[in-house]
Amino acid sequence: MSRLAWRSGADPPVGSVAVHPRPDREAERLSALHGLGILDTPPEAHFDAVCRLARALFRVPYAWISLVDAERLWCKASSGIAFEPTARNAAFCGRVILSDAPLMVEDAAADLRFRDLALVTGKAGVRFYAGIPLVLRPGLAVGTLCLGDTVPRRLSEDETARLADLAAIVVSQLRHYEARVASEAEALRRRASEEALAFANRNLVLAEQMARIGHWRVDLASGAVTWSDEVCRMHGRARGDSAVTVEEALGYYHPEDRGRVMALVAEARARRQGFSFKARIVREDGEVRVVVSHGICEPDAAGATAALFGSVQDVTEIDRAEAELRASTALLDATLEHMDQGLMMIDEAGIVRVCNERAIALLDLPRDLMRARPTFDEVRRHQVAQDDFSRCDTSLREQVAHGPLAIHPHTYERERPNGTVLEIRTVPLPTGGAVRTYTDVTARKAADAQVAHMARHDGLTGLPNRALFRDNLDRRLAGLRRHGGTCGVLCLDLDGFKAVNDTLGHLAGDALLREVAGRIRAALRQEDLPARVGGDEFAILLGGEADAARAAATAERLVASLREPVDLGGREAVIGVSIGIAFAPEHGLDGDTLLKRADLALYRAKSEGRSTYRLFAAAMDRAAAERHRLESDLRLALQRGEFALHYQPVFDLAAGRVAAVEALLRWHHPARGPLGPAAFLALAEETGLAVPLGEWVLRSALRDARALTPGMRVVVNVAGAQLRQAGLVSIVRAALAAAGQAPARLELDIAEAAVAEDSGRLAELAALGVGLAFDDFGAGASSLGALQRLPFGRIKLDRALSASAACPESAGLLRAVTGLGRALGREVTAKGVETEAQLAGLREAGCTGAQGFLLGRPAPFGALAPLLGGAVTRPGTRRSRSA
Incomplete structure (x- = not known):
């Protein structure tokens, strides 16, 4: 068999061995x-x-x-x-x-x-x-x-x-x-051991460096001197380069200190006791350092002194800091004596430790008392007689009486008998006692009162402002809700102020407002509260019980007073005032409702002739609600495509043909049916909708003008709000380009009321090549200067002036107007021609153009075809009023 036993075959069945076994260890x-x-x-x-x-x-x-x-x-x-x-x-x-x-x-x-x-x-x-x-x-x-x-x-x-x-x-x-x-581990262990030893040595060196303390030793038998690195540094020598002999070491001491040091060391050696001294050393570079040295005698086996061992500390910076501290203390003393605040410091025992000259002067304290280091209670008793320390001092008195007590800083103001107002602040000290400061805030209080007055009053007229007026009104209404009674509110808006401001300038406008404020005060009783709440808007809260008769009498005095001419540096200005009146509780018991209803009455006074007053009536609320609904519908009408243009032909009386068509806006209201411009244009002007609506009219009219015969103009009316637009010229240029029309195709009618809004844009439009017409001439106080100065090419007579053409007694006036137009090089067109007699009179007077129901009614552009080729003499269908 092999010396190795092979493992082969399958694992034991599941249940006897784990599926993925791991070694035991x-x-x-x-x-x-x-x-x-x-x-x-x-x-x-x-x-x-x-x-x-x-x-x-x-x-x-x-x-x-x-x-x-x-x-x-x-x-x-x-x-x-x-x-x-x-x-x-x-x-x-x-x-x-x-x-x-x-x-x-x-x-x-x-x-x-x-x-x-x-x-x-x-x-x-x-x-x-x-x-x-x-x-x-x-x-x-x-x-x-x-x-x-x-x-x-x-x-x-x-x-x-x-x-x-x-x-x-x-x-x-x-x-x-x-x-x-x-x-490597053994090497790391050895290295760590060596580093630990080196670290300990470095720490010792760093500790000596940080504490500016070094150690030294003198072997008395050999005279050898040993200095640590820090001692070497103190003496300006390199590390390890210590003095060789005692004489060399002593040679570093300042000549004035050297003898004292040597005597101290000799005495300590003789008595076998320790020693210490503070002295100066002079380094080789001439720098003087201050050191403190402590030494002991090191005995040998026989008890004799074998060596001297000790430490030395560089205290140059400490010595310098102590000198600076002494100087700072002197400076602090001088500062305390000359500071603008009074200062008093009371220690934990209740003794006044510091009291500067300013405190003595502000509190009128006897100098003899303060030189005797009095207790705070003694100072307080002296001041109680003068009614100064008698308030907000309980916590400090308790602290003085019972030792350290955790109190919070507190500040209060006190008026001295001489009228000086002091701000007195007490701050507890962590160790007990407190510091008190006394600041003369008399001037600041007067300034704060002035600022508070300015925050609640109008800076130009001196009248209460909107905030102060509203506070008084809300307090008055709160009292009415609790106790009953009445009060009246008048809202005033000047008539004609803007014209004065624009004509004579803002300085004249400011002078006029000051004069108006004075006249308002003179027309009121002392208990009435007038306020300036806006540019040329004022409000009055009537004092006492209010009724319609008293409010009307006040309004009449105001209307009469403000109607009188005002001399503005040699130039006379005439304005008026419209007034709305509302009462509480009849017209509301909260400020917003009362002011809103007085404002509605003011709006009615302006719409009914100005320079008058109106009392609020419930119908005004309904009218305001109706106006609000109409405004909401108007804002959506342009988005919904509810507007349309009708066109009325304008005839050239000499040529007997249609020379232009005037675009007239119509609103197909979903509930009220067709509405003419008189029903909504004024509202559009007030709400700012006249600008987008006017741009839509301009673009739509120029698109329709593509179908007109060459030489025929399209006439578009421009509102005052449009004329105030900074980008009006760019809008006109873009609309012409979008429609592919030349500027000569377009004529803009500028109503007499809008001419005052011009800020140079008429000249820019004329330079563009667009025709300009002075519309509704004769409807108001037409300015001949404006007619001569501004680049109008046409004068369009007001309907009333056109209607007078049928009256022989008016023929002279009409000829004078047309003669003026000829003299200024302006064509004259009559509007609102409804009868043959009017047309004949206008021709005889010299009018060059005419439009009206007699010559053609406003109609959608598609219905214009029969009219565009008709003769001037063709009678039109007569109506009693024109479009």
Whole structure:
């Protein structure tokens, strides 16, 4: 039999042995494997040579050396086969290491233990396997030397022995690893020991450096001097370069200190006792250091002094710090005496330890009392008579009376009999006692009062502002809710203020507002509260009980007063005021409701002629709700496509043809039916919707104009809000480009009321080549200056002025207006022509164009065809009003 007993055959039945057994000493085995430090190391030639030799010696295609880790098989070397990472339980080697005996599998495909392994079923196709465990010590196999063949076979006894020899070679190599690890561990231990010693020495050196303390020794028999590195550093010498003799060491001491040092050392030696001194040393570079040295006498066996041993500490910085502290203390004393705050420090026993000059002056304390180091209670009793310390001092008195007590800092203000206001702050000290500071805050209190006044009052007029007005109103209403009564609120909005501000400038506008505030005060009773709540908006809270008669009388005085002209530096301004009035509890018992209803009444006053007042009525709420619903519908109408354009022809009276069509907006409201612009344009202006709506009209009209004959214009009305747009010119340019139309195709009608909104954009539009018409001329106080200054090419007469053409007594006025147009080089077009008599009068007066129901009603663009070729004299269907 071979000297090696092979393991072969299947495992025992399930139930008698674990499916994936592990060695009994698995933890010890893994420790030995990991202790080698070989896992995951690069390939090594001697291990690869063993695999090549085994493959050639046994004439097999595969040979490999594997190490078995906790959960994996790691291949150290191989020949003829390459291994991917392999699970321990999916390899032959996991079985080999279960004992120190080899494992031979003659035919793995027939062996229930191995037939499903990847090595058997995969590309390698291993049928024969032989594995020798790599045993470091009995029972501790860390890996295997393996042979593999693709056909079933077995090894002879000689072959088995040779394979075992090769495994012994591998184990010897592993033992080299083991020896190397042990050697490295021993080297590390020695190095750690040496480093620990060096570390201790370094710590001693560092400790001396940090404490600026070194040690020295003088051998009295030989006179040899030993200095530590820190003593060398103190004297400006290199490490290890200590003084050679006592004389050399003593030579470093300052000449003024050297004799004293020598006498102290001699006395200590004679008496065999310790000594200490503080002295200066002078280094070779001239720097002076201050040191403190302590020494003892070191006796020999006979009791005589054999050596002197001691320490020396560099206290230069400490000495310098003490000098600086003394200087700082002097500076602190000077600061305390000259600081703006008074300061008093009371110790835990209740004694006033510090009281500066400022405290003595602010508190009017007797100097004799303070020089005697009084208790705080004595100071307090002196001040009680002056009514100064009598408040907020209970906690401090308790602390003074009963020793240290945990109190919190506290601050209070106290007015002295002389009117000075002091801020007194007490801060407890950790050791007991307290520090009190006294700050003169008289000026600050006055400034705070001024700031508080400014926060609640309008800076321009001096009237209460919105916040103060609302606080007073809310308090008044709260009282009404508890106790009953009435109160009245007036909301005021100036009429014509913007025109003054724009014409005369903001400085004049500010002066006007100040004058208005003065007149409002003069028109009210003392108990009434006026306030400025916005730019040119004011509000009044009537004092006492309020009723309609009293409120109306107040409103009438205000309207009359603010109607009077105002002299603004030689230029006279005339404005007015519209007023809305609401009462509590009749119109509401909360501030928001009351102000909202007064504002509704104000809105009604403005809409009914201005420079008047109105009392709130329930119908105003309904009107506001209706207006709100209309506003909501208006915001959605453009998105829903509810708007449409109708066009009215504009005739050239001389040529007898249609020269232009004017785009007129119509709203097909889903509930109210068709609405003309009069029903919603003013609301669109107020809500900001006039701008997107106007842009839609412009783009739609220019698209429709593509179908007009050459030379015919399309007329679009421009609202004041559009004229205020910074990008209006760009919008017009883009709309023309999108429709492919020349600027001359477009004429913009600018209403007289919107001309005041112009900020240079009319000139830009004229430069673009767009036609401009001064619309509704004669409807208001038309400015001839504006007509002459602005680049209008056409004047469009208001409907009322056109209607007067049928009256002979108005013929002169109409001829004057058309004559003015000719003189300024402007064409004149009449709007609202409804009768033949009007048309004849307009022709006779010299009008160059006309439009109205007589000549053509507004109609959708598709219905314009019959009108565009008609004669001027063709009578139209007459109506009593125009579009």
